[in-house]
Amino acid sequence: MRRRLAGLAVLALTAAGCAGADGAEPRGGDELTGTLTVFAAASLTDVFTELGDRLADDHPGLEVRFSFAGSSALATQISQGAPADVFASADEAQMAVVTDAGLADGEPQVFTRNVLEIVVPAGNPAGVTGLADFAREELALAVCAAEVPCGAAAEDVFAAAGVTARPDTLEEDVRAALTKVELDEVDAALVYASDVDSAEGAVEGISFPEAEQAANDYPVCVLADAPNPAAARAFVELVLSPEGREALAGAGFAAP
């Protein structure tokens, strides 16, 4: 009896399609099983792991696996046929790579936003106060390369602030920039607010008004070839729920 109910629930969820993601089905009422594979931007590592644990706790038969990496690397892997159920990207450009290839099931939904913050080593030894300090030649400064989302955002905020930045290194991803601050090898870097939160203690964050001009929207979608579409929808639903939003806010992300 129970098994038949579970089958019905899966059917209902499958029939609901991506639109089911913003529906109001209560989670926990169905029996999700098997393996759920989530491809998510590296910045989501902590908060998605936590949400995945909660989903697995509610469904003892379900195993949740994550692949955290740069969004562009993940988009490439999905285009090359990686068996993923859910894709959460750190910007809309990389999500477009997946949707343009017809690999998304329905429209992706924006679930959070991330803004840039200045990050300095604990104690702020160089006395950095704002974006203008990125023009100081004597400081060792790290900014993301323009090819990756955080670098594109950095260019936008410097343009908005009218600052000609003089970085010493253009980092290949936001975590690499953060690492250099944690190691105290640069005086300041531009990273996302959520990254500053994840490294609390070793670094300090300084917010600045121009950050709003270059906020990154994070879209999520169920993939068309998802091996476990029912679990995929349940996860997306959890991310979009008030509970998911609260977890994201706790990790330094902004509301969409």
Added chain:
Amino acid sequence: MSRHDGARVPAPLLVPAALGVLFLALPLVGLLVRTPWSQLGTQLGAPGVGEALRLSLVSATLATAVSLLLGVPLAWVLARSRARGRTVLRALVTVPLVLPPVVGGVALFLVLGRQGIVGSWLDEAFGVTIPFTTTAVVIAATFVAMPFLVISVEGALRAADARFEDVAATLGAGRWTTFRRVTLPLVAPGVAAGAVLCWARALGEFGATITFAGNFPGTTQTMPLAVYLALQRDPDAAIVLSVLLLAVSLATLLLLRDRWLGRATA
């Protein structure tokens, strides 16, 4: 390699050897098939490409020079000396081979960074900071590439007939003269092969470089870094750059083979 002895490949070797060639060469074929040849001119003319290529060649060559200078004597110590702790020494030499290069980059920070054990002293005493400079690129490349040279040369020294050295000694040659006039010519092919391996590894170096030296066009952005970043925005550009790097390194190695290696290894 030498055709004159007309050695036929034994059948049990032929199939695995052919599979080996396929395994190594097919990814290269894949790159060549996907290369957007029509865009070749525009991609190669893009700003920064020439700079990155020059920086790669210069830093790989300098790294090889430093490795020869330090690595050949180190290989001699490993192969010939009877000193205690040689096993430990050999294990230490292979550390950079095992270490993920990104971790190697962090380790270099901890020693040569501005907060590092040696780096902080350099900064205070001379006002010199190494990270994010071309020097850092060469150091990172040397760190990951030198073990290849040391191991090749050590192998050659072990395989070399030590009786030549004994004879030189009985004829009155000092140890230094013996090393220069007898040992070194004897292991020249091994040194050459090691130098080629070392150069190739240094040319392709990515992880330790992007960590320790950072990425800035003109100072620290080598070809592998440029390829990686191009991949984020424009995969076609990344493929063109990779093919260029491959072509230049193959051309260099073939040229060296004719000029120098050809004689040494024939």
